[in-house]
Amino acid sequence: MDEGTEQAFESGPGAGAPSGTQATPGTQAASEAARARRVAARRASERILSGGAPVHTVGERLAQLAAEAAGLPGLDTRVDIYGDGIVAELERRVAELLGTEAAAFFPTGTMAQQVALRCWAGRTGNSTVALHPLAHPEQWERDAFSLVSGLRVVHPTRDPRPPTAEEVRGLEEPFGALSLELPLRDAGFLLPTWEELQETVEAAREREAVVHFDGARLWECPSHFGVGLPEIAALADSVYVSFYKSLGGISGAALAGPETLVEEARAWRHRYGGNVFQQWPAALAALSGLERELPRLPSYVAHAKVVARALEDAFRSAGVPWFRLNPPVPHTHQFQVWLPYPAEALDEASVSYAEETGTTVFGVWTPSPVPGVSFTEVTVDASALGWTAADVRDAAAGVLRRIRADG
Template sequence: MPAAPAGTLAAHRLRLRQSCDIVFPGFRTLSPAEEFRAVADWCEANGVTHDQYGQGDLLAAFEDTVAGLLGKQAAAFMPSGVMAQLIALRLWTEVSGVPRFGMPHTSHLALHEEEAYQALFNFHGVPVGERRRPLLARDLAAVAQPLACLLVELPLREIGGQLPEWDELQALKEMARARQLPLHMDGARLWESRAYYGRSYAEIAAGFASVYVSVYKGIGGIAGAVLAGDADFIDNARLWQRRLGGTLVRQSPMVATAAMRFEARLGQMDACYRRTLDLAAGLSALPGIRLNPAIPQTNMLHLFFDRPADQVAETRDAIASSDGRWVAGEIRPTDVPGWSVTELYVGDTLLGLDNTRVLPYFARLVGA
């Protein structure tokens, strides 16, 4: 029988996932109707009114909250992280006069944004370091060409949520300071990093001239990002936000969905990290599965299966149909023939399920 078209198969799997009683990866996602009812109730309880092109009490308060957590003077809400980071790069290249910036090999800008920094601004992105580990001070020392800034991703998603050790991070900050090179943080998953470091977000962000954080990854807002830095930097960022069409007439719906769960989600991160460590210990004992990193540094990791991706996906789909459990998200081939990989993000669902109720399903994915 011929294989189903990719679009048809993807639609089938989306319906299959939605039909499951329990979805292992991530936090529970509300249906649109549930989400809109929840945000309506929250807005009514908190007296929220609409903003007007980014001007309003809800936005101002949320921006101040995030800026304070990050230890920065100011912050601006933006509709997407792509926009926030492009604006940060634009500003640092304007300051330096150098249309060149450094970034990890696996940066979101390099892999998932259709070369936007080059197509829109004619910037040159310089890969720094090694693709299988976090950036270190010696990687920056090896870069001889002038850079407008260095983008540092904390944690690095494409290598399983890895982080540099605290001393290594401080050494990188010191190296950048000595070179008078601004550091920009891609903190899309910064919220997940505090549990490992045992430090405040402000301590982690200290030494970074600008920081981007997501308010839908981890937090659960419907969309949006926050860019933080000093007051002048954010004033100029708002100018570029307007130029790029990012100052929407109403931004309060996006902000409200993040603000209403912001404190609670941050409060769950320590528990999610502890659960990840426990789950990883169980998964590492299963034959045919390898973890990256072996000991997780955030509440996410990558699982490698000694089995082809299509077979693992078919088994996942069969489990979903028979047991109503969605065990894993996207499963893709690796560079090693016959192996496959998936990303596992531990959210509130797995907080309520111990290993005895979870590990047998992962064993089935590898045919055990």
């Protein structure tokens, strides 16, 4: 889930209005009504295949946080003040998990990455950042890199996949930093192979650039790469990780790397307004996520492959004229599903199926640039582990039947 782009359990990139657009009062009311219906259907569902943003009430989330925190150490210490106490413990834990010298807590990933790359620009003397045009800073941050932090962006490639070593070597102008989003969410949660990642990092080093990992979802990457988190983080000069993506936290992020960089980042965090008086609820939820969800992520990644194969079987058996799972074999526990139907028809079929059966299969559907083709993102987490391949096929077929009945 991305800051400012997702409401309720809308897990697709099109869930929020694009930057700079304004909905009319009528369309806004209709959108809010549709969202309320989706949330109600999801809350009433006894079975959920694809996870998404939380739909708890405030009271439910408070109770959940209290229950999850019961087994965590440090509850008898005072609440944090400007990042000491439990926030400092979270920072220590992240540095330990990633094998870095230090880590700093940030209220948002947008701030953490701007600060990291601003620091590197000062150290390298080059404010140009090489990154993919589908990366989060380009898609979802309202040009903050340039407008707030004075950074300039160049693109190694425009193809919807991670950049290659050859493309990094072939950039026509110098750049101070290469930022790699792992996985590249808007391209389908794609990852390079471990060897490809190593080669791309080496290509940046040959260009005398530092390497930053946009690792909002780094937590689930070890299964694909076949190495641990410290080995992945060791390739980069700095790493950003999120606490609410994958880990189910409330909010927040961390920037990890050398002690000197992290100390400088803390100063810029203060200047950017990120030195919040008390952040213990977010830190506590993050520690809980590291304790509870991080060990489960490999099982989610493995089961995502089962779910993807079952969905493919369901679409083929139903005679869907064209479909795409992107990637065909998921690299993480998330992937895209593309179908040749309007988003409105898919939303109605998905919600009506949930209302009638108590089973939620898909989240919100997003129109693609091709008329009549839409996509959604599937997130396989704890709620999906009990689903067999047959369960997935039957439920997907039920949604498809409703599309054709309405058509």
